Structure formats: C-alpha cells, structure tokens
Amino acid sequence: MEIPVIRNVLEANDKMAAQLRGLFAARGILVLNLISSPGAGKTSLLERTLTDLAPEFRMAVIEGDLQTDNDARRVAASGAQAVQINTEGGCHLDGNMVMQALGALNLDGVDILFIENVGNLVCPVEFDCGEDAKVALLSVTEGDDKPEKYPLLFNLAQAMVLNKVDLLPYVDFDVQRAEKFATMANENLGVFEVSCRTGEGLEGWYNWLRARRAAKKPA
Amino acid sequence: MEIPVIRNVLEANDKMAAQLRGLFAARGILVLNLISSPGAGKTSLLERTLTDLAPEFRMAVIEGDLQTDNDARRVAASGAQAVQINTEGGCHLDGNMVMQALGALNLDGVDILFIENVGNLVCPVEFDCGEDAKVALLSVTEGDDKPEKYPLLFNLAQAMVLNKVDLLPYVDFDVQRAEKFATMANENLGVFEVSCRTGEGLEGWYNWLRARRAAKKPA
Numbered sequence: 411m412e413i414p415v416i417r418n419v420l421e422a423n424d425k426m427a428a429q430l431r432g433l434f435a436a437r438g439i440l441v442l443n444l445i446s447s448p449g450a451g452k453t454s455l456l457e458r459t460l461t462d463l464a465p466e467f468r469m470a471v472i473e474g475d476l477q478t479d480n481d482a483r484r485v486a487a488s489g490a491q492a493v494q495i496n497t498e499g500g501c502h503l504d505g506n507m508v509m510q511a512l513g514a515l516n517l518d519g520v521d522i523l524f525i526e527n528v529g530n531l532v533c534p535v536e537f538d539c540g541e542d543a544k545v546a547l548l549s550v551t552e553g554d555d556k557p558e559k560y561p562l563l564f565n566l567a568q569a570m571v572l573n574k575v576d577l578l579p580y581v582d583f584d585v586q587r588a589e590k591f592a593t594m595a596n597e598n599l600g601v602f603e604v605s606c607r608t609g610e611g612l613e614g615w616y617n618w619l620r621a622r623r624a625a626k627k628p629a
Numbered sequence: 630m631e632i633p634v635i636r637n638v639l640e641a642n643d644k645m646a647a648q649l650r651g652l653f654a655a656r657g658i659l660v661l662n663l664i665s666s667p668g669a670g671k672t673s674l675l676e677r678t679l680t681d682l683a684p685e686f687r688m689a690v691i692e693g694d695l696q697t698d699n700d701a702r703r704v705a706a707s708g709a710q711a712v713q714i715n716t717e718g719g720c721h722l723d724g725n726m727v728m729q730a731l732g733a734l735n736l737d738g739v740d741i742l743f744i745e746n747v748g749n750l751v752c753p754v755e756f757d758c759g760e761d762a763k764v765a766l767l768s769v770t771e772g773d774d775k776p777e778k779y780p781l782l783f784n785l786a787q788a789m790v791l792n793k794v795d796l797l798p799y800v801d802f803d804v805q806r807a808e809k810f811a812t813m814a815n816e817n818l819g820v821f822e823v824s825c826r827t828g829e830g831l832e833g834w835y836n837w838l839r840a841r842r843a844a845k846k847p848a
Contacts, residue, residue: 447668447750449768449775476751476781499781502750526799530751532737533720551771551793552666552668558699561695577799
C-alpha cells in the first residue's frame, strides 16, 4: 500500500526539482544540499563557511527545521541572507518547499545557495531539491558504522564532511572504517575531516567549494 | 496531496498497533520503543541493560535498521533473543514490521521487549508499534537545542536518556537548557543522565525499568 504512494510523491518532486535546477542554472548559482543526523554540525559548518568565505562569495541559506527559526538566526548573524522553512513535523525538505522559500530570497548576484535540510539521515536523501550536489555530514560521535548502515546518502553525496574530529581522543571511532564504507558507497566521494569548533581541516572543504563554484560559472 | 496519504497510513498502523498491544497485554510483556538520532547510543544502552539486568529479567530485542544485522549481533552477544528488521530504505518501524518480527521470537516468559527503532528523530515518533512507552535518547554531542527543535518525541516519550555525559567536558552542551525544553514538552518525562561508555548513571534508568516492569505484572 505504501510503496506506490511514495513513488507518486517522488515523481511529483522530481518534476519540481527539474524546474528548480533550470532556475538555478539560468542564474549560475551553485546549490548544495546539506544532509546529516540532527546535531552533526550542519549549522556550525555554515556559520564557519559563511564567515570565512564572505570575502570571496555571495552566499544565501535555506534552513529546514520542524520548528523554530534558531538556525536561520544563527547563520544570518554572519551577514548572509537566510530564510527558514518550518516543516511542522515533516521529516525532509522537498522541491515545493524550496521553491516557496526562493520567494523570500533575493538571488541577484548569489554565488552559492546552501540548503540545510532537516536533521535526518534517511528521508531527505530521496527528495531532490534541485541541488548540484548533496553534501553529507557525519560527526565522529555518531559511530563509525553509519556509512555502512545508511549507505544511500553516501552513495548519492559528492562530499562527506567528517566533523568533530577534535573529539576523536574521547570516543571510539575508527576514521578508516567510516571512510572505507563511505567510499565503498561512492568511490568519488570527497572526504574532509574537520572540526567546526576549532576550525581544523576546513581549508580542504573550502577548496572543494571553490572548485565546485568555479566549475559552475554562469554562461 | 501528501497529508491524506499519510493519514491513511497512520490509521492503518494504529489498527495494527492495537492488535500488538492486545497481544503484549495478554502475555504481560513490557514493551519499550527506543527512538533517537543515529548514533545517540540506543544499541549501547541495550548492550549495557541486557547484560546488567540479565539476572532479573528475561529480555528480547527487535532491531530496526535500513540494512545490516550489526546491531542484532551486538545485542545478541549479551545472550538475549534478538531479531533484525531491515527496512531497506524505510525511515521508521511500523506495526506490520513488528508483527512480522514477532514470528521470529519466542515470547514465552519474556518480561521486557525492546524495540530499537531506525535512527531518526522524526519519522518513528508517529508510528505506534504497540509499545507501553517510547523512550527518547539524546546524546550530549548532538547539541542542547534538540528538544526544542524536535519536541514531538519528547512530548510523547515517557523517559529521556541523556547519553554520553562523559563527553560533557569537551562539548558545548547546556544540560539544563536541554532538560528545560524536554520537560516543557512533557512535564512527566523521566530524565536519566548516563554514559553507556563508562556506565555512569545507569542505575536510575534501571530503577525506572524495574518500576515499569512491576507495574505491568501479568494478571
């Protein structure tokens, strides 16, 4: 009973995502969809990135949460444009929500649009939001078995940010094991070991962003 | 379009959950549905609990994961009966899956059945599996804002296990803030600060289990 329903929803979403993709392509905006468990550090990564790369790029953020506008307020403190979507119980963002959110953003001159999805390692993965790439975040406190247990995200993502490496001395987390399963799911996955708390390792992530941004230069 | 579909699915699930609840009541089994983000420590809590309370109770576990039987193998190492459900992409367990899993368990003499849901702070909350109580896990590495951002789980749960307190010195986590929002969502929530890694604080959780077990004594 459930499967055909989900297919219809996904098909409808794919059409909306294609519209979004065309809209972003026409403006030459690089769009990244950040997906992780709750608390892996998506907002913290954005706070760092929006601040550190502000001299290089104009950036905007769509924040997805069940409720509250805490995260939009956090990222807006960097000076970037931010809009909050409250899903009111919904477990993922979809193309319709992103299209609605665009009405509240001025896209003129925007180089990079970040979509911070609802904290959830499962449901957001299947809902295309018109992004150029999905970025998976994983934190070392979640356990090194997560890429093995949730492979679809790592299969579909183009980068994995392994966050909270400053906590490695205090947890039982085998970085090699996690990265082995993540890259088994996707051998082209870019992997960046960082701490958004200390700033360690962020330059590799920034270089990946710069390269993706350069490849997307508008016509 | 999506809302009526979800309602139908939830109504069908509620009927199955009522059947399960009758079955568990007839056998006097206490059933607990463990819900958290991926990596908050559900399996670690079960490993400790199954080992430490083995002299007192006969316990069984239904493990839910997208794939792998890693967790069922981990908890079975304690000697408890365990069955693994692979949802193959599904983001939560439902009543049908639990009913199917029961076919692989011998419920004779079982005092407590733990259902370890798919790691997800959103979707499992609405799918009743016939349990007596939902137990929410939160780890201090996920951020103290999670009860505010995901209130439904804390509203519906009867206990919250705050795990990984051994990492409090290394993270920015305000225990009072987290507990304030969790108990705002549910003033009767039992809160237990523990470390499944060191064993700290588990006795409070065990006492809650003992009290719930005593209240469920079969007719």
